[in-house]
Amino acid sequence: MVAITFRLVDDKVSLSQEGYRTIPCYLALFALAEIFELLMAFDALRLRNVIQLIGILLFHLACMVFAAVQVHQTRTALITGTDCDTNADLIKCDVPGSLWRRIEPYLIVAPCVIAGSWLFMLFWIRQLYAEFGWAIFHIVGANPKMKTMYQYYQIMICLLKFDFFFFTAVTMQLLIVVLAQNSTEFGVTISAIPVVLVLLGLCAIAVQREIKWLMSISLVLMLAAETYFIYKLVRFYEPSSRGQYQTTRATLTIFTIVAFLILFATFAVGLRCFADFDRGLQSSKVHGGSYQLVAIKPGQLNGNAILFLDVSQRPKYSTGGSTGNMSEHQSPYNSGNALGPRISIE
Template sequence: MAVEPLLATRAQRAFILTITLQAIIVLTMVGITFRKVEVKVAFVGDYKTLPCYLALFALAEVFELLMAFDALRLRNIIQLLGILLFHMALIVFAAIQIHETKSALLNKVDCVTDFNPINCDGPGTLWRAVQPFLIVVPCIIAAAWFVMMFWIKELYSEFGWAIFHVVGANPKMKRMYQWYQIMLCLLKFDFFFFVGVTMQLLIIVLARNTAEFGVTVAAIPVVLVLLALCGVAVQREIKWIMTISLVMMLAASSYFLYKLVRIYEPASRSAYATTRASLTIFTIVAFILLFGTFAVGLRCFADFDRGLQASKVNHGGSSYTPVLTKLELFGGNNGTQQEEGSYYGGTQLQPRISIE
């Protein structure tokens, strides 16, 4: 079976095109919202929700597009399914942002006695001007999600046999390799949700002159290095790095639990008023993903030194190369010899595919 190059099939091109088009439309809607608010108010206090909203969506759309290319390059069905779940989370986040933007704009002024078009609701107000663009965003993302499901079904048929060519037909090896793929996929999503949580904290919540702001900034490179080293450790089966990474994951999980408490405890809950819903969701998902990564990491650790390392290291999206068939090894005519009554019914034998 021939292996198609990246973006050589209709399903691959359509999948990437779907994500790209919805990203352009969504970022345009968010950008228009940002601009309409920018000309009316300064982005201080509660209004900082809007630039954070734009930054998160820009990060999410770029991240999803890169993940899609990566999944197609690696022919990774598990990562494609992860992208579907991530896209569903984007729908929820976009819907929540309608409420949070409204809370930021309609900031408890007395509109009966002191009506103004910036902080009140009604015809001609700022909220009514941006509301349609905010509503369009989750609708577009949801429509793209259904289209993506169709093309992922096509890609499943196209890529579903790839693991066989990496590890062979051994069920144990296949299961180990699938856990390895899940681990790498989780590490990539850990990156996004950690950056999403810290971005909201730094832009909206934390004051620059506080110790918590400094700790949060310092944690960013530490966690990113941790995730990168964990990916190297699980691929190269380096036990001491994997051990350190797993311990650090537990510490990072504890940090997310601490932040969740801070969002709702009476002494600090007012600082999270305009971003409580989205930050809560991001924090909970980040905690679940990180704890899940720890659990899957333990499973992958148990598979170290069991014969899978060569397949992990040598597997790449463009490294499919044909190898000699048995007929070629024993002097056949370049795999084209035909045999009467053979299993192939006298048809031409094709080179087998391997991943070296």
């Protein structure tokens, strides 16, 4: 729907004009959002991360809101004509047969489709929630404190991923729609991109490896990034600059506020994760996803099923003896070959 809208407008007007740049920006943001959401879904399934699946639900809901807001934003960009009653301009006026009347149905359909797909996602993620319920137990065991610490770690990593998207989205809108290449603000925005992306990457490494000095620097830089978002919000409504943001002010405001809130939440959760450093969770963070389930089917062992959970970093069968602290399991069903360290749950 967004691509059709883009094509219909591109056929009638030049999208390089200042007032019409919101259309390519709209298409670029949705393309980025769909790719990002798809990668996040694969990542959540790979890691069996229920928290990230819930984050995807909220993100999809935000896409629906953005699509709904874009109807108003596009109308503001296109309907700029005067005296439409006496001199109907099919490009700049809201009259039968005009450009706006042609693209309006496609703009309205987009949030409706997203809302319908959100209901389907809600059903399937509910099923996955039950399916992945044991994942954290497999990684950190039954200790409630360790489980809570690992959940905060998962929330932190998930927030960093969404920080990346919303910062990229705000920057993309500014560069496509608003800023002139010869302006000082354009240079500041360009220079902020690598700084923030490096910040997010280093913060993820710091919280996973529990590097205190790097985590401290990341938290301080988060506060600096917060001031950048506040500065941009002021620029959107400041009398001297509000005119250049007219066609995208609502979208930019929503994205900037959401980015500010998510970054603030990342800072708060980061402080919580920093307090959990050196409490025995680092190994689970680094190797948490590396486990494998090997089941012997009922009937092979007198009707009982045994589930082996491989807790080694690279799970595989061992051809030699056990070198770990756990007992070695010898089974007549593996042709005499000893298995490596296993936890058996019968």
